[in-house]
Amino acid sequence: MEYLKRYRKAFRFATVLLLAAAFFQSISISSAFDVIHHWDGWPANVYYGIESNFDTNLGLPGATDIVAYDIVPKWNKVTWHHLTRYTPWNSNDTGIATWNQPTVTAPGCESIGVLGPDPAITCPEPIYTSAHTKARIYLNTGSYYGFSWTWNNSGIINCSSNPGQIDLKTVTLHEFGHTLSLGHNTNNSAEVMVPDCRVKQVLWMGDRDGAVQIYGPKTSWDWTDGYALGETNIIALRNNVAGYFNSTNPPPELGNRGSEYGVTPVAGSRMELLAGYAQASYSYGYMRLFSFANDNTGPHNEHYLTIDSGTKIRWFQYNYQQSTMSIDFRMSDGTYARDYNNIRDQNNVPLHPAARGNYPTGQWIYFEVDLSPLANKTITEWYIAYDNGNTHTLGQYRSYFENFRIEYP
Numbered sequence: 001m002e003y004l005k006r007y008r009k010a011f012r013f014a015t016v017l018l019l020a021a022a023f024f025q026s027i028s029i030s031s032a033f034d035v036i037h038h039w040d041g042w043p044a045n046v047y048y049g050i051e052s053n054f055d056t057n058l059g060l061p062g063a064t065d066i067v068a069y070d071i072v073p074k075w076n077k078v079t080w081h082h083l084t085r086y087t088p089w090n091s092n093d094t095g096i097a098t099w100n101q102p103t104v105t106a107p108g109c110e111s112i113g114v115l116g117p118d119p120a121i122t123c124p125e126p127i128y129t130s131a132h133t134k135a136r137i138y139l140n141t142g143s144y145y146g147f148s149w150t151w152n153n154s155g156i157i158n159c160s161s162n163p164g165q166i167d168l169k170t171v172t173l174h175e176f177g178h179t180l181s182l183g184h185n186t187n188n189s190a191e192v193m194v195p196d197c198r199v200k201q202v203l204w205m206g207d208r209d210g211a212v213q214i215y216g217p218k219t220s221w222d223w224t225d226g227y228a229l230g231e232t233n234i235i236a237l238r239n240n241v242a243g244y245f246n247s248t249n250p251p252p253e254l255g256n257r258g259s260e261y262g263v264t265p266v267a268g269s270r271m272e273l274l275a276g277y278a279q280a281s282y283s284y285g286y287m288r289l290f291s292f293a294n295d296n297t298g299p300h301n302e303h304y305l306t307i308d309s310g311t312k313i314r315w316f317q318y319n320y321q322q323s324t325m326s327i328d329f330r331m332s333d334g335t336y337a338r339d340y341n342n343i344r345d346q347n348n349v350p351l352h353p354a355a356r357g358n359y360p361t362g363q364w365i366y367f368e369v370d371l372s373p374l375a376n377k378t379i380t381e382w383y384i385a386y387d388n389g390n391t392h393t394l395g396q397y398r399s400y401f402e403n404f405r406i407e408y409p
Helices: 003-007 017-026 054-058 063-076 168-179 205-215
Strands: 045-050 082-085 095-099 120-128 131-140 147-152 164-167 235-239 253-257 271-278 284-291 312-321 325-331 364-370 378-387 395-407
Touching: 045 063, 054 063, 054 095, 063 082, 063 168, 095 168, 120 168, 131 147, 131 168, 164 168, 168 205, 205 284, 235 378, 253 284, 271 284, 271 378, 312 325, 325 395, 378 395
Parallel strands: 045 082, 045 095, 095 131, 147 164
Antiparallel strands: 120 131, 235 284, 253 271, 271 395, 284 378, 312 364, 312 395, 325 378
16 A cells, blocks of 8 residues: 555544454554655644534534644644644645545545545645645544444544444544654554554653654653653663663663752653763763664655754753763764764764763753754664763763753754
């Protein structure tokens, strides 16, 4: 099935088990992401509308508010990409509406086809292989050969009854993931982007990390607000480093923490810890934060974040013990940000963690790094790293990171 058909939507729930089986046999299961992924011009804000009769057509009072104030904010907390509502909406714009003719192609869906028995469909409008200009979501309010859906806000999904029962939050959370260009995933059945008949109203790790790989992170590591949290204790590169107490248990650590060791987050209630023990005068440990581990599409790296001239990363950092720690990332050409001496922060200090030993301990410091010299390169993995190669300092190292995010030009 061609890649656009992957948007052919969400939960393709069936009226009977036979139809359900037929669907799940025919669906094109992709990696976590689809080929068309970027919005034209890399805007920080993408404007979307909601159909004026949305609540009435669904028969669900308050549906507009659910989308605008519950569903969209969940995705907006994940990356610097931001969906901003405007009114009015029409079928030529990005947005969400209802469609009561499942056997007729909805506006903007000509490349995908009719809604059919699906509860919803998302139709992107591509302009070339790496971008699309808009995406339209349609929720099914009609009858498909005698079968129809009733919409609720009670967390009820029943795929085998007729009419079927469908939860608005579950479907729209999944569909807005498609507008961000996330495809169907198979990693964890709890994830929103896995198409099945389960109620899912919370973004899981795979959902959030998928969006980060396309648009870059925006995170304060706050659990309750659904920010991208990243991976935990995954060491990608190491040399002469052990856990914080010079042991293997615990190992070198990267993970989410609340206030500890007298350090409190800059904002919110959580921060990201990097900790370990340098055993030799040349020790390093690069801990993987975000990665695109499920990319099955071959060598072209269509899904990776592309750096533009003017793209920046920024974060706050608190060095508790030692200070040769920093953000780093790997690119699709096999090089790392640390390899480039001209990638420097606002104080003209190289991004390489080994070069950052002159920064003090015991205080939060704001950092901003212009990535313009790397324009047109693509980022495949993100790291938080320690490297004592310039200071040769032994012993415990510990640092905290907050409000790590991409800033687009």
